[in-house]
Amino acid sequence: xxxGVSWGGTLLAINLIMLKFPEWLGFSAGYFTVEDCFLSVSLxxxxxxxxxxxxxxxxxxxxxxAIGGSHWREGYQRLRHTLGRIRTFRExxxxxxxxxxxxxxxETVIIMASIFGAQVLGMAMDEIxxxxxxxxxxxxxxxxxxxxxxxxxxxxxxxxxxxxxxxxIVLWASQLGRVTDPKTEYWxxxxxxxxxxxxxxxxxxxxxxxxxxxxNSAEFFGFFAISGRFSSVFGPLIYGxxxxxxxSVRWGILSILVFFVVGMAMLWTVNEKKGMEEKQNPVT
Numbered sequence: 482x483x484x485g486v487s488w489g490g491t492l493l494a495i496n497l498i499m500l501k502f503p504e505w506l507g508f509s510a511g512y513f514t515v516e517d518c519f520l521s522v523s524l525x526x527x528x529x530x531x532x533x534x535x536x537x538x539x540x541x542x543x544x545x546x547a548i549g550g551s552h553w554r555e556g557y558q559r560l561r562h563t564l565g566r567i568r569t570f571r572e573x574x575x576x577x578x579x580x581x582x583x584x585x586x587x588e589t590v591i592i593m594a595s596i597f598g599a600q601v602l603g604m605a606m607d608e609i610x611x612x613x614x615x616x617x618x619x620x621x622x623x624x625x626x627x628x629x630x631x632x633x634x635x636x637x638x639x640x641x642x643x644x645x646x647x648x649x650i651v652l653w654a655s656q657l658g659r660v661t662d663p664k665t666e667y668w669x670x671x672x673x674x675x676x677x678x679x680x681x682x683x684x685x686x687x688x689x690x691x692x693x694x695x696x697n698s699a700e701f702f703g704f705f706a707i708s709g710r711f712s713s714v715f716g717p718l719i720y721g722x723x724x725x726x727x728x729s730v731r732w733g734i735l736s737i738l739v740f741f742v743v744g745m746a747m748l749w750t751v752n753e754k755k756g757m758e759e760k761q762n763p764v765t
Contacts, residue, residue, distance in 0.1 A: 572756030583744025589716030627680025
């Protein structure tokens with residue numbers, strides 16, 4: 482997570498300077514707009530993709546030209562094979578289902594945080610950028626802390642603790658403004674979320690690595706990553722639907738709690754020791 486945090490945080494800092502202090506870059510006040518920040522992201526991606534395009538050497542493989550829908554058929558057959566293979570590892574399967582559920586909750590918090598800040602709390606764009614810049618820095622420290630915690634008590638227990646904190650964050654967010662003013666509490670929640678953000682995801686990847694046979698690591702991790710992208714649409718969809726139906730942001734926020742509770746329940750059933758035994762003695 483370290484490189485991603487540092488480079489992503491650098492661009493956020495540049496965007497903040499563009500909007501708040503353009504004179505530092507030699508431009509007049511108000512010169513840059515939010516659209517310019519979006520343009521800077523595309524340029525950032527382009528610049529950092531150049532080393533891959535220009536320097537990374539890839540060995541060419543001779544392939545047969547596809548006829549009709551043969552590529553689609555082959556992809557479908559490989560997907561069926563991967564699913565069938567994963568199901569033979571019972572503890573890994575339970576973990577993957579649990580992860581897809583609770584990670585959907587985490588992704589929903591990330592996606593909706595800026596929308597909530599802008600629309601509900603009336604935060605300006607430069608405030609939101611500063612908020613996420615803070616999250617980048619704190620998340621790095623949080624991932625280090627949870628790394629030590631995972632070494633001390635194990636990955637599964639560490640994830641359970643992080644999900645408990647995520648649940649507390651959601652409950653607090655649904656009652657925002659009860660302790661002090663809402664915007665101050667929003668920043669407090671941001672710090673707390675940043676602490677568990679990197680840790681919960683890093684511990685999840687570590688636990689999957691412990692339960693995944695080395696011979697299938699690329700196949701399973703690839704399937705895992707793509708599945709997570711598809712599953713993450715349900716959280717924002719339910720969040721938005723509940724707000725539309727009830728007219729209350731509070732019910733939308735509380736819907737995220739379901740993902741963490743169900744994910745914890747699934748993770749509770751995972752036996753790490755048994756999963757590692759299945760990894761060493763796979764069913765053929």
